[in-house]
Amino acid sequence: MTLTDKPIPQPLHWHVLGAGAMGCLWACAMAMQARDGASGRAQVSLLLRHQAALLSYPGHIKSSAMAQPVVMPAHTTGGNVVDLPGQIDNLFVATKAQDTLPALTGVAKYLTTDCRIVLLQNGLKVQREVSQQFGAERVFCLSTSHGAWLRAPFDVVHAGNGETWLGQLTPASDDSAARQQALLAVLPAQQLNIRIDDDIAARLWRKLAINCAINALTVIHDCRNGELLRIPAARQTLTRLCHEISALLQAIPAAPAIDDLFTQVQQVLMVTTDNISSTLQDVRRARDTEIDHLNGYLCELAAQHGLACPVNKAVLQQMRVLESRAKQAAQHTINQRPLT
Ligand SMILES: NC(=O)c1ccc[n+]([C@@H]2O[C@H](COP(=O)([O-])OP(=O)(O)OC[C@H]3O[C@@H](n4cnc5c(N)ncnc54)[C@H](OP(=O)(O)O)[C@@H]3O)[C@@H](O)[C@H]2O)c1
Known part of the structure; x- marks a missing residue:
């Protein structure tokens, strides 16, 4: 084999689907990740939903975790306007679960x-659906x-390490x-403190259980996490x-038993006492x-x-009533604005 016959190593290319808070955070970390044994950095492209988002994209992401803005290309995925120049080998999905x-x-x-399809969403439903639809072996x-x-x-604050x-x-x-080791090697493992969990399903179930206990209640009582322990009706x-x-977890065959859920929830609420839940x-x-x-x-x-x-x-x-009321109120505010 001559030198010119040698296979040219393909640069790792991540496509990040969804450029919200998490998509921007991970895209920057991936772009700055020097690859083991390779001279270049990973290539990262953003996949945005709308043409309008693409038009407003400045060509880089700012991250509070980075000294400099990180330059990367972006493309749209919505409707019929997909304009990808090539194929996707590594997809990082940073949309909300329902999207x-x-x-x-x-x-x-x-x-x-x-x-490889890497999912970051809250819950467990979409992870199961995507694994079923796209093949569990390539879904992480x-x-x-x-x-x-x-x-x-496109300007993200890394608020909590x-x-x-x-x-x-x-x-x-x-x-x-x-497969998991191979993926870990090309993720920004140090920056984002990534480790392998041999039983990720159990971890996702536990997080699901805790989020189900906390998130909606913070909306119903319109309060910070810690207050759920102090407001008598909320605590009840x-x-x-x-x-x-x-x-429920005890009775659902695939779920792990969590006997001390209230204690675990209490601990989370104390550690995140001033947080406003994502919901x-x-x-x-x-x-x-x-x-x-x-x-x-x-x-x-x-x-x-x-x-x-x-x-x-x-x-x-x-929750459904409060969510729809909030949307109606926002729509009302928009309708009241004077036309300029
Ligand atoms: N943020 C956190 O601190 C945090 C922590 C742990 C876990 N998570 C989880 O991570 C996931 C993402 O959260 P996030 O806070 O980053 O949400 P986010 O800021 O709302 O970002 C989601 C992004 O996905 C985009 N999107 C939706 N559909 C799309 C499509 N078809 N094509 C391309 N882009 C699309 C959205 O675009 P539009 O703006 O057009 O809707 C938005 O930019 C959630 O499941 C969340 O629970 C978040």
């Missing part, structure tokens, strides 16, 4: 047959306690362990919710919440298994 399947469908024809799930928010479009766990919903095997519903969620933030901004992937999903699972879940159902119903 994930439509977003993936929008780029499906660009995915190579062995494209993350569970992260990092926090991020957008100061402005945390950890990230990586795994697959496939049964544990040497193959899946090797929290106790009943934890009890019901534990019983409350969404309602305050009149944005779609991920509630259908939290208490909504638990209620779906309960129905599938013939289990009663009156507390979750009541919370879900209240």
Whole structure:
């Protein structure tokens, strides 16, 4: 073999689907990640939903974690305006849970047959659906306690340093362990403190259970996390919710048992006492919440298994009313604005 016959190493190319808070945070971390044994940095492209977002994209992302803006190309995925120049080998999906399947469908024809799909969403519903639809072997799930928010479009603040766990919903095997290791090697493992979890499903279930106990209640009581322990009515519903969620998990065959859910929830509420839950933030901004992937999903699972879940159902119903009221109020404000 002559020198010129040598296969040219393909640069790692990440496509980040969804350039919100998490998409921007991860895209920057990936772009700055020097690859082991390779001279260049990973190439990163953003996939945006709308042409309008593309037109407003300044050509770079600012991240509070980076000294300099990080330059990267962007393309659109919405409607018929996909303008990707090539195929996708590595897809990082950073949309909200309810947007994930439509977003993936929008780029499906660009995915190579062995494209890795990495999911970051809250909940467990979409991870299961995508694994089923796209093949569990190429789908990877993350569970992260990092926090991020957008100061402005494409300008992200890394608000809370945390950890990230990586795994697959496939049964544990040497193959899946090797796939996870290979992925870990090309992710910004140090920057975002990423580790492999051999039982990511159990971790996602636990997070789902905790989010189902906390998030909707913060909307119903319009309060910060810690206040759920201090407002008597909130604490009472929290106790009943934890009890019901534990019983549901006990009865759903694929779920792990969580006996001390209230204690775990209490610990989370104490550590995050001043936080405003993501669901409350969404309602305050009149944005779609991920509630259908939290208490909504638990209620779906309960129905599938013939289990009663009156507390979750009541919370879900209240959430839907409050969510729609917030959207109506926002629409009203828009309608009241004088035309300029
Ligand atoms: N932020 C955090 O601190 C945090 C922490 C842990 C976990 N998470 C999870 O991470 C996920 C993302 O959260 P986030 O806070 O980054 O949400 P976000 O700021 O709302 O970002 C989601 C982005 O996805 C975009 N999007 C939706 N559909 C799309 C499509 N078809 N094609 C391309 N882009 C599309 C949205 O665009 P539009 O603006 O056009 O809607 C938005 O820019 C959620 O599941 C969340 O629960 C977030």
